[in-house]
Every structure is written in C-alpha cells, then in structure tokens.
Amino acid sequence: MAGRHTPKTVLAHLISRRDQTYSEIVAEFVELGGTITERHLRRLASGERAGTTPQTRRTLQKMFGKPVEELLAPYQPEQAATSVALVPAHGGRISTGNEMEVLDMAASRARAFALAAQTGLGNEAMEQVYDDVRHVAKAYPQRPLPEILGQLVETQDLVFALLESRQRPEHLRQLYFLGGVTGGLLAKASHDLGNPHAAMTQARTAFLCADNADHHGLRAWVRGLQSLVSYWAGNPHDSVRYAQLGAGYAEQANSTTGVWLPVSEARAWAALGNADAARAALERAENAWNNVQGDELDEMGGLCTFGRNRQLYYAADALAWLPGEVDTAESYSRQAVDAYTDQSHPEWAFGDAAGSHAAMAITRIAHGELDGAADALAPVLGLPAERRINGVVHSARRVHQALRQSGHAADARELQEEIEMFTRTPIQSFPR
Structure with a gap:
C-alpha cells in the first residue's frame, strides 16, 4: 500500500485506497502518456508542491477522475472520495483533438520509459536529459513563462532525483552541470515573477552545482544571473559585485559570459551615476569578443548564451541612465530595436526586445520627442499579462520616471496613465 498515515491531500487519500506502491502508480501514469517521477508524485500527494504541467494535470485527472485543484486540496475525512478506475493504456483511443499533443504525450512516455528502465543512466538516457534541459533553455526567452x-x-526535479540516486561516476559531473543550468533558469523564473529571494536561493544552489561540476563557464553564468537579479531588485552595488566575482571564471571559460558580465556591470555603474566606470565596462565587454570561443553552456543556446543583440540592449539600457550619453544611448537603442525585429531569429527574446523599446523611449523623452517616445513604447504596452515579467514592468516604470523628470509631464499625462495601467497587471496577476 502507498501509506496508512492521515493523508494530507485528496490525492494522497485516493492513492492510499489503491493496493499499489507509488512506483506502480508512476508506471501506470507513464502508460497513460504522462511523465512524472516517484519523488514528484510523493511531493504532490504530501502537499509540498502544487506546480504541474498541463500534461501532468490531464493525466492525473484521467487517473483519478477529479480536477487537479481538487486532488491537491487538503483532505477532509467527511469528503471521502472514491477512486475512478484507470483508463486502459491500450484498450481505448486517447483523443485530445490535437495530433501534436498526442505526439508530445507519446514522446514523454518514451522518455520516461528510457530513463526508468535503467538502474544507472546510459549514454542515450543522459543525452535525453541534456535534450530536456536544452529545450527549456532555448524556449525560455521566447515563450511566456506560464x-x-x-x-x-519537473526537469529540475528529475535531475535532482537522478543525483540523489546511484549513478555512474562519469555521469555525476554531467548531472551537476545540468542541475546548475536548471537552477539558473529557475533563478531567472523567480526573478521574472518578482521574487528576488527565491531567485537568489536558486542561484546559490546552481553555483553549488557548478562547483561540483567544476565548470568555470557555469560559475560565471550564475554570477551573471545574480548580477541581473540584484540590478532589477534595485541593488546596483550588489550587481557590480556579482559581475566582478564572475569575471575570473569567465576569463578561464572563454565563453560569452566574458561579454555578459562586464556589460551587466556597466548598467549597474550607470544606475549609480558613475559614467566613467560604465563606459569602461562597456569597452571591456566589446573587447571580450576577441577571446570568446564558446563552451558547452553556450551550446545550450537560448538563455544560456549571450549574443550581440543582448549586448546592444544592455548598452542602451545602461547609457539611458546617463544624461550625458543620450545620443549614444539612442544609437544603441535603435540598433537593439532593429536587431529584435525578426521574431524568428534564434536570439530573439521578448523581454530584451521590450527593454530595447523602453530605452529608446527614454532617449526620445530626453530630446523632448513625446510622440516618438509613445511610439517606441507602444509594443511594450501591448504585451499581454503573461509576458509582463519583472524586468519589462521595471523598464516601463523607468519610462514613467523619465517623463516625470523631463519637465513635460503635463503634456504626457495620457502616456503616463497607460504605463500605470500596464504596470498594475504584471505576470504575477496572470491566472496560472
């Protein structure tokens, strides 16, 4: 039996009524096309975790005949529920009305089987885990976080579960590397949702994984994330410190972190009003391209690498803080906006594109071009709530601040009101 203690959730109660172990339930979950680890299922049943993918929610509902919200709700004995029999894995047709969704379910089942069928990861299974992490890293900058x-x-949960089980020594370093990457991505996700404390917690764990993997590029990348979180949290001194802490690792890695860290330092110095330090850091970032060779983190793509487009955006964002650099900031922002026009480009990222437009709006305000500023910010104000991540909202607020300080606030009341309305509904308010 799965357990005889007082169940914490309705799901735990329904599991306890089955004459099955958790591993047997996981096996049937996979038969129905889902992907879940025993550890994740136990944490859902105990109420420790509520986050699930759409696929997991569909499969749980299919197994137990109740909406996930009800399954994960606290169990009340007077509401004793009965389990619904499993849908036979091969006795009927699974139909969702979406053929691609069916194929995704089949691929998830194949992935889960390949990983579960081995006591220690083989090379094929290790490549599958790599592919899972690589897929999320590439998707992150381009798709809404929800x-x-x-x-x-779930990918982090899988990597941690594999690290906690017995693995071949040659795979431990790879798993710690992937644990660092997923931790870094979740640090960014926590930041995007406006939770810097959770972001730093994830980043510290990611750095621990980077140490265990002995990977200089990963260490530098995590320091870059900590610099980013600190910058948007309004702690520019910390942002400078983290960027400088990662510089030595970046130099040894010869990866694109060698560009990211100084350009991150530049915008933190600019936020502090130190124009000389900001310009010097931007110059170091440009010179760093001469040493970039790339590493396995860069090969992940997406959020794991730093390209020219992001450099243009960061430079524009930095110089927009400095009154004496308006013309240079305008040039960088124009280049950045142009660079992010093509949404099919591998480097396209909706957050960086929005930041580039905000920087352009600030430079136009400095020139007294209020209509031009409104035009530049229009694509940002048109973003749906699921794309209003923390950095995007703060960028819009910087435009609002620039309008207040410009002396043209009375002429820009309509734009200010639009910004205020936009920032009232950040991604945190999006129903998930």
Whole structure:
C-alpha cells in the first residue's frame, strides 16, 4: 500500500485506497502518456508542491477522475472520495483533438520509459536529459513563462532525483552541470515573477552545482544571473559585485559570459551615476569578443548564451541612465530595436526586445520627442499579462520616471496613465 498515515491531500487519500506502491502508480501514469517521477508524485500527494504541467494535470485527472485543484486540496475525512478506475493504456483511443499533443504525450512516455528502465543512466538516457534541459533553455526567452514553468520545475526535479540516486561516476559531473543550468533558469523564473529571494536561493544552489561540476563557464553564468537579479531588485552595488566575482571564471571559460558580465556591470555603474566606470565596462565587454570561443553552456543556446543583440540592449539600457550619453544611448537603442525585429531569429527574446523599446523611449523623452517616445513604447504596452515579467514592468516604470523628470509631464499625462495601467497587471496577476 502507498501509506496508512492521515493523508494530507485528496490525492494522497485516493492513492492510499489503491493496493499499489507509488512506483506502480508512476508506471501506470507513464502508460497513460504522462511523465512524472516517484519523488514528484510523493511531493504532490504530501502537499509540498502544487506546480504541474498541463500534461501532468490531464493525466492525473484521467487517473483519478477529479480536477487537479481538487486532488491537491487538503483532505477532509467527511469528503471521502472514491477512486475512478484507470483508463486502459491500450484498450481505448486517447483523443485530445490535437495530433501534436498526442505526439508530445507519446514522446514523454518514451522518455520516461528510457530513463526508468535503467538502474544507472546510459549514454542515450543522459543525452535525453541534456535534450530536456536544452529545450527549456532555448524556449525560455521566447515563450511566456506560464507555458514552460511547469516543465522547467519537473526537469529540475528529475535531475535532482537522478543525483540523489546511484549513478555512474562519469555521469555525476554531467548531472551537476545540468542541475546548475536548471537552477539558473529557475533563478531567472523567480526573478521574472518578482521574487528576488527565491531567485537568489536558486542561484546559490546552481553555483553549488557548478562547483561540483567544476565548470568555470557555469560559475560565471550564475554570477551573471545574480548580477541581473540584484540590478532589477534595485541593488546596483550588489550587481557590480556579482559581475566582478564572475569575471575570473569567465576569463578561464572563454565563453560569452566574458561579454555578459562586464556589460551587466556597466548598467549597474550607470544606475549609480558613475559614467566613467560604465563606459569602461562597456569597452571591456566589446573587447571580450576577441577571446570568446564558446563552451558547452553556450551550446545550450537560448538563455544560456549571450549574443550581440543582448549586448546592444544592455548598452542602451545602461547609457539611458546617463544624461550625458543620450545620443549614444539612442544609437544603441535603435540598433537593439532593429536587431529584435525578426521574431524568428534564434536570439530573439521578448523581454530584451521590450527593454530595447523602453530605452529608446527614454532617449526620445530626453530630446523632448513625446510622440516618438509613445511610439517606441507602444509594443511594450501591448504585451499581454503573461509576458509582463519583472524586468519589462521595471523598464516601463523607468519610462514613467523619465517623463516625470523631463519637465513635460503635463503634456504626457495620457502616456503616463497607460504605463500605470500596464504596470498594475504584471505576470504575477496572470491566472496560472
């Protein structure tokens, strides 16, 4: 039996009524096309975790005949529920009305089987885990966070579960590397949802994984994330410190973190009003391209690498703080906006595109071009709530601040009101 203690959730109660172990329930979960680890199922049943992917929610509902919200609710004995029999894995047709969804379910089942069928990861299974992490890293900058957060959490859960089980020594370093990457991605997700404390907790664990993997590029990347979180949390001194802490690792890695860290330092110095330090850091970032060779983290793509487009955006964002650099900031922002026009480009990222438009709006305000500022900010104000991540909202607020300080506030009341309305509904308010 799965357990005889007082169940914490309705799901735990229904599991306890089955003459099955958790591992047997997981096996049937996979038969129905889902993907879940025994550890994740236990944490859902105990109430320790509520996050699930759409696929997991569908499969749980199919297994137990109740909505996930009800399954994960606290168990009340007077509401004793009965379990619904499993849908036969091969006795009927699974139909969702979406053929691609069916194929995704089949791929998830194949993935779970390949990983569960081995006592220690083989090379094929290790490549599958790599592919899972690589997929999320590439998707992160381009897709709304609610669409990928569940997958990201489950991927981290899988990597941690594999690290906690017995693995071949040659795979431990690889798993710690992937644990650092997923932790870094979740640090970014926590930041995007406006939770810097959770972001730093994830980042510290990611750095621990980077140490265990002995990976300089990963260490530098995590320091870059800590610099980013500190910058948007309004702690520019910490942002400078983390960027500088990662510099030595970046130099040894010869990866694109060698560009990311100084350009991150530049915008933190600019936020502090230190124009000389900001310009010097931007110059170091440009010179760093001469040493970039790339590493396995860069090969992940997406959020794991730093390209020219992001450099243009960061430079524009930095110089927009400095009154004496308006013309240079305008040039960088124009280049950045142009660079992010093509949404099919591998480097396209909706958050960086929005930040580039905000920087352009600030430079136009400095020139007294209020209509031009409104035009530049229009694509940002048109973003739906699921794309209003923390950095995007703060960028819009910086435009609002620039309008207040410009002396043209009376002429820009309509734009200010639009910004205020936009920032009232950040991603935290999006129903998930």
